[in-house]
Amino acid sequence: MDTQAEHPERDHSSEPPAGSEEGSRFSRVRGAVASVRSWRRRILLTGMAGTAGLLLFSAFVVQPFLIPSGSMEPTLRVGDRVLVNKLAYRFGAEPQRGDVVVFDGTGSFVREDLDANPVTALARGAAASLGLAEPADTDFVKRVVGVGGDRVVCCDARGGLRVNGVPVDETYLHPGDTASEAPFDIVVPQGTLWMLGDHRSRSSDSRDHLGSPGGGMVPVERVTGRVDWLGWPPARIGGLAETGAFDGVRAPGRAHG
Structure with missing residues (x-):
C-alpha cells in the first residue's frame, strides 16, 4: 500500500498559455490588480498613521x-x-x-x-x-x-x-x-x-x-x-x-x- 501523500497539482487549464497574447493580457491584468491592492494598503496605512499622529499631537501639544x-x-x-x-x-x-x-x-x-x-x-x-x-x-x-x-x-x-x-x-x-x-x-x-x-x-x-x-x-x-x-x-x-x-x-x- 502506498502511504505517500499525494500532492494535488494546480490545474493550469484555465490560464492562457504562457507567451500567448491572452497570457500576456492575463499577466498585465493580474499585475494591475495586485498594484491596486498594494496602493490601497499603502493609503490605508498612511491614513491610520496620520490619524494616530494627529491624535497624539492633539493629546499633548x-x-x-x-x-x-x-x-x-x-x-x-x-x-x-x-x-x-x-x-x-x-x-x-x-x-x-x-x-x-x-x-x-x-x-x-x-x-x-x-x-x-x-x-x-x-x-x-x-x-x-x-x-x-x-x-x-x-x-x-x-x-x-x-x-x-x-x-x-x-x-x-x-x-x-x-x-x-x-x-x-x-x-x-x-x-x-x-x-x-x-x-x-x-x-x-x-x-x-x-x-x-x-x-x-x-x-x-x-x-x-x-x-x-x-x-x-x-x-x-x-x-x-x-x-x-x-x-x-x-x-x-x-x-x-x-x-x-x-x-x-x-x-x-x-x-x-
Missing part, C-alpha cells in the same frame, strides 16, 4: 476645539474652531487673569456621570480632539477672572467688576451686556479659578454654581489648555487678541504701583 455656543461672544463665535495650547501650563506656569481657557467642568460645573458609556465617550473624544465634533458636555471654554487668593466683587457703584479692589474695564464683553445681573462677592481658594463668559447674559459659568459643591470654583488641574489661536473660519484665522483689562490688578497684600 495643540488640540482643535469646536465652539458650540455663544457664551464667549464676541471673542469666540458659534462654529469657530480654536487651537488650544496644551503646553501653556505644563512647565510650572499657571492660568492668569484674562486668559481664555478650555477646562473639564466635571465636579465643578457638572456632576460626575457614573453611567457614561466608555466606548461612546472614547469615540466622541477622538472626534472632538480633531475638531470634527462638538466637545464633550463636560468641556467648557471661559475667561479666567479670578485666580487663587483673589477677591472678585460685582457689581460696584459703576456696575462693573472689581478684583482685589481694582476696577476692571472689561472691553471684551458682548455689546449691551453688564458685568453681571446677579451680584456676588467671593474669594477664590488657592488652586482654583473663577470663570466667566464674555457674553454674560448667555453664559452659564461660575456664577451659576455658587450654591454647588465647590462654589463654582474650577481646580487648576482641570484646565486643558489656553486658547491661543483661531483656526477657522478663514476670515478669522490668527492669534487670539490679548486683553489688558487686568494689568492693574495685584495679588492680595501687594501694593498697587
Whole structure:
C-alpha cells in the first residue's frame, strides 16, 4: 500500500498559455490588480498613521476645539474652531487673569456621570480632539477672572467688576451686556479659578454654581489648555487678541504701583 501523500497539482487549464497574447493580457491584468491592492494598503496605512499622529499631537501639544455656543461672544463665535495650547501650563506656569481657557467642568460645573458609556465617550473624544465634533458636555471654554487668593466683587457703584479692589474695564464683553445681573462677592481658594463668559447674559459659568459643591470654583488641574489661536473660519484665522483689562490688578497684600 502506498502511504505517500499525494500532492494535488494546480490545474493550469484555465490560464492562457504562457507567451500567448491572452497570457500576456492575463499577466498585465493580474499585475494591475495586485498594484491596486498594494496602493490601497499603502493609503490605508498612511491614513491610520496620520490619524494616530494627529491624535497624539492633539493629546499633548495643540488640540482643535469646536465652539458650540455663544457664551464667549464676541471673542469666540458659534462654529469657530480654536487651537488650544496644551503646553501653556505644563512647565510650572499657571492660568492668569484674562486668559481664555478650555477646562473639564466635571465636579465643578457638572456632576460626575457614573453611567457614561466608555466606548461612546472614547469615540466622541477622538472626534472632538480633531475638531470634527462638538466637545464633550463636560468641556467648557471661559475667561479666567479670578485666580487663587483673589477677591472678585460685582457689581460696584459703576456696575462693573472689581478684583482685589481694582476696577476692571472689561472691553471684551458682548455689546449691551453688564458685568453681571446677579451680584456676588467671593474669594477664590488657592488652586482654583473663577470663570466667566464674555457674553454674560448667555453664559452659564461660575456664577451659576455658587450654591454647588465647590462654589463654582474650577481646580487648576482641570484646565486643558489656553486658547491661543483661531483656526477657522478663514476670515478669522490668527492669534487670539490679548486683553489688558487686568494689568492693574495685584495679588492680595501687594501694593498697587
